[in-house]
Amino acid sequence: MNFIKTIEEKGIEVLSLITAVAIWQIVADKVVHDTFLLPSFYDVMRAFFTIVKSGLIFTDILTSLLHFSIGIVAAFIIGIPLGISMGWFKKANQAIDPIIEILRPIPPLAWIPFAIVWFGLTHQAAGFVIFIGMIFPIIINTYTGFKSVPKVYVEAAKVLGCTRNIDLIRFIAIPSAMPSIVSGIRVAMGVGWMCLVAAEMFGVSDRGLGYQIWHYYYLHRMDVVLVYMLILGFMGLLIDRFFRYYVDAKLLRWTSGTVV
Amino acid sequence: MGRVNVKNVSRIFTKKEDNGSMEALHQVSFDVEDGEFICLLGPSGCGKTTLLRIIAGLETQTSGEITLNGVPITGPDPKRGMVFQQYSLFPWRTVIDNITFGLEMQGISKTEARKQVEKYIDLVGLEQFKSSYPYELSGGMQQRAAIARALANEPEVLLMDEPFGALDAQTRNILQDELLKIWEQKHVTFLFVTHSVDEAVVLSDKIVVMTARPGRIKEIVKVDLPRPRSRTSHEVNLLRDRVLKLLEEERFHR
Ligand SMILES: Nc1ncnc2c1ncn2[C@@H]1O[C@H](COP(=O)(O)OP(=O)(O)OP(=O)(O)O)[C@@H](O)[C@H]1O
Ligand SMILES: [Mg+2]
Numbered sequence: 001m002n003f004i005k006t007i008e009e010k011g012i013e014v015l016s017l018i019t020a021v022a023i024w025q026i027v028a029d030k031v032v033h034d035t036f037l038l039p040s041f042y043d044v045m046r047a048f049f050t051i052v053k054s055g056l057i058f059t060d061i062l063t064s065l066l067h068f069s070i071g072i073v074a075a076f077i078i079g080i081p082l083g084i085s086m087g088w089f090k091k092a093n094q095a096i097d098p099i100i101e102i103l104r105p106i107p108p109l110a111w112i113p114f115a116i117v118w119f120g121l122t123h124q125a126a127g128f129v130i131f132i133g134m135i136f137p138i139i140i141n142t143y144t145g146f147k148s149v150p151k152v153y154v155e156a157a158k159v160l161g162c163t164r165n166i167d168l169i170r171f172i173a174i175p176s177a178m179p180s181i182v183s184g185i186r187v188a189m190g191v192g193w194m195c196l197v198a199a200e201m202f203g204v205s206d207r208g209l210g211y212q213i214w215h216y217y218y219l220h221r222m223d224v225v226l227v228y229m230l231i232l233g234f235m236g237l238l239i240d241r242f243f244r245y246y247v248d249a250k251l252l253r254w255t256s257g258t259v260v
Numbered sequence: 261m262g263r264v265n266v267k268n269v270s271r272i273f274t275k276k277e278d279n280g281s282m283e284a285l286h287q288v289s290f291d292v293e294d295g296e297f298i299c300l301l302g303p304s305g306c307g308k309t310t311l312l313r314i315i316a317g318l319e320t321q322t323s324g325e326i327t328l329n330g331v332p333i334t335g336p337d338p339k340r341g342m343v344f345q346q347y348s349l350f351p352w353r354t355v356i357d358n359i360t361f362g363l364e365m366q367g368i369s370k371t372e373a374r375k376q377v378e379k380y381i382d383l384v385g386l387e388q389f390k391s392s393y394p395y396e397l398s399g400g401m402q403q404r405a406a407i408a409r410a411l412a413n414e415p416e417v418l419l420m421d422e423p424f425g426a427l428d429a430q431t432r433n434i435l436q437d438e439l440l441k442i443w444e445q446k447h448v449t450f451l452f453v454t455h456s457v458d459e460a461v462v463l464s465d466k467i468v469v470m471t472a473r474p475g476r477i478k479e480i481v482k483v484d485l486p487r488p489r490s491r492t493s494h495e496v497n498l499l500r501d502r503v504l505k506l507l508e509e510e511r512f513h514r
Contacts, residue, residue, distance in 0.1 A: 155318050156348040160362040160413060161338035167365070175352040254352045254393045 039223035044230070047223040056212075061231070063208040064196060066123055071130025071192050078131075079138035079188075080181070086139070087146020087177070088169055100139065108133035108195045112202050125204045126196065133195035134188035141184020145177025179255055182247050189243065193236045209235075261329050262416035262449030264292040264315065269324035270474075271310055283474035284310045287324070290468055290477055292417075297443055297450040299460035301503065302470030302478075303510050308453040309345060311475065312419050315451065316342045328417065338362055341410030345421040345453075347402050349394040355405050356381065356390040362413035380408040383442060400431040404438075411442070417449045424459070433491075436462055440487060457503050461496055462489050467503060472510045479506055 021041050028040035035043050051057045085092040111132050119125035149172065157172045174181075200210030209232050216224040271285040284307040292298050300308050313319035315326055317336040326333045328340065349358050359380060360373035368376070381390050384404040394402055403423050410418055424432045436459060443450055454460055460467045467481040481503060485495055 152344055152346050152348045153350055155316075155336075156342070156344060156350070157361070158318065158336040159316050159338070159340065159342040160409070161336075161365040162361070163336060171361075171365075172350070175350070178352065254395070 036220060036222050039226055043223040044226050048227045051224065051227060060207060060209050060212055061235070063205070064200065064210065067126035067200070067205065067208060068130060068192060068196055070123060070127025071134055074127065074131040075134035075138050075188060079135040080142050083139040083142025084146060084169060087143045088165065088173060100136070104136045109198050109202070112199060112204055115199070115204055121204065121206060123205070126199045126208070129199035129204060130192045130195045134192040137184045137187040137191060141180050142177065145180030146173050148180070149173050149176045179252055182252065186240070186243065189239060197232060261294050263294045263329050264417060264449065264451070265327045266290050267325045269311070269314065269321045269326060271307065271314065272322045286474040286476045288475065288477055290480060292449055292451065295447055295449055297463055297465045298452065299464035299467045300451065300453045300470065301455065301457065301460045301467055301507070302475060303472045303507065304455060305473050306470045307473065307475030308470065309421055312421050312451065312453055316340055316419050338413040339415055340417045340419060341413055341415035342419040343403065343406045343410050343421065343423040345425060347399070349402055349405055351394045354391050354393055355386055355397070358405055359409045359412050361409060377408070377412045380412050383411070384408045384438070400427050400435060403427070403435065411446065415448060417451060420450065420452045422453050422455070439463070457500055457507065458491065461500050461503065462491060469503060469506045478510065
């Protein structure tokens with residue numbers, strides 16, 4: 001019964017995708033007739049295989065992933081401890097919060113000139129822009145998670161002999177705040193992915209998926225542009241899925257699958 | 261050893277909004293002998309939780325002194341275990357890992373701790389659920405696990421704040437019987453807060469009846485009945501009536 005149900009459901013999804021592709025192909029091929037305005041599905045597939053054969057695509061993917069990793073690692077290393085200390089120590093919050101409130105509304109892309117001035121045309125420059133995009137949701141969700149640790153858990157831990165701040169943070173606050181931290185990371189990943197494309201487009205890099213979109217736009221190769229767009233979409237999806245699968249299975253098992 | 265002496269304890273809460281103050285406890289004194297089972301009984305808001313939290317070291321008194329075996333209480337300590345009014349199991353830990361928490365804090369390795377707490381899991385009858393997460397447990401099972409978690413630290417005093425308050429009458433009765441069995445097996449002093457007269461009469465050696473706010477000691481009723489006690493015997497009924505009358509007076513005082 002369940003098995004049939006799955007097939008039925010998946011069937012609808014697959015059918016819907018096929019239909020969308022078919023409509024796209026027909027509209028592009030029979031109605032628009034212009035690969036610059038709207039490359040057809042066939043054009044895009046051909047462009048895709050050309051790029052794969054040239055090997056270019058792998059350097060681009062790796063470059064973009066490198067930028068993304070630099071951003072996410074930096075945002076983790078700086079954002080999580082900041083959020084933790086703000087959430088746990090009132091003084092730290094009072095000291096850090098005003099600075100964050102001023103910096104946060106600045107759109108990450110506004111940092112691009114400084115990224116270039118400070119880091120040059122390096123991977124770090126692109127990573128920096130992504131870092132800016134990711135750090136605020138991480139700080140804020142870590143902070144919120146820490147703020148909303150139920151008092152009774154902290155007190156239960158205290159009467160069980162867990163009294164030092166460092167232990168309370170490690171054994172009580174972090175696990176209790178984990179769902180909030182994780183959802184912050186998820187939001188951050190979305191923002192970071194957007195920043196990645198923009199940063200590479202606006203010249204912080206001379207390689208990567210975002211850069212190539214702009215590059216091929218100048219060459220009027222809209223079929224290749226579309227290939228890169230689709231790759232960006234798929235990669236974003238993959239990262240999110242991987243993350244979701246891992247986190248649900250390992251870290252948030254105790255929330256009974258109701259959250260997320 | 262778990263001898264608790266409460267001497268002239270008062271607690272005044274100051275309200276931030278209007279600089280007012282509210283006295284929750286007023287000059288409370290009583291003594292608990294080692295190994296005794298004491299119930300604290302009183303109208304809602306009379307400061308039972310506050311008193312228990314002060315004994316646990318989670319709250320401080322405004323004046324007065326509380327000692328455990330003659331030593332003044334200054335902060336939380338695993339010697340004084342506590343079971344809370346709300347559900348307090350750590351939801352991110354399985355039942356067994358909740359119970360080993362105290363031992364882990366003493367630096368005992370997880371595997372060793374798991375071995376050691378086996379008997380407490382048996383004691384509260386949760387063998388089948390030891391790898392479950394708290395959300396998979398009923399309310400009664402959660403409180404059982406919380407009791408096991410407190411016992412695993414081998415406390416001298418066990419403070420219990422209406423641990424069965426949220427449970428149905430049936431489960432409540434069962435858990436009361438189980439609790440008495442545990443008390444008989446382990447040499448632990450019990451301080452048990454409740455606002456159920458039935459519960460107090462069935463469980464305790466002494467019932468400390470408190471007045472309405474600010475909480476003072478109204479009367480300390482000795483319960484000299486052999487255990488196991490029938491819930492409906494004549495003596496139990498008489499005692500229940502007496503305690504109910506005391507509480508009723510408090511209702512009219514307000
Ligand atoms: N942290 C606090 N700040 C201010 N007032 C408090 C605080 N904790 C308790 N109180 C007040 O102290 C009084 C006693 O509270 P407490 O929780 O000890 O009552 P209780 O006897 O446990 O009541 P119940 O039977 O309903 O649990 C109440 O009026 C309450 O509002
Ligand atoms: Mg209470």
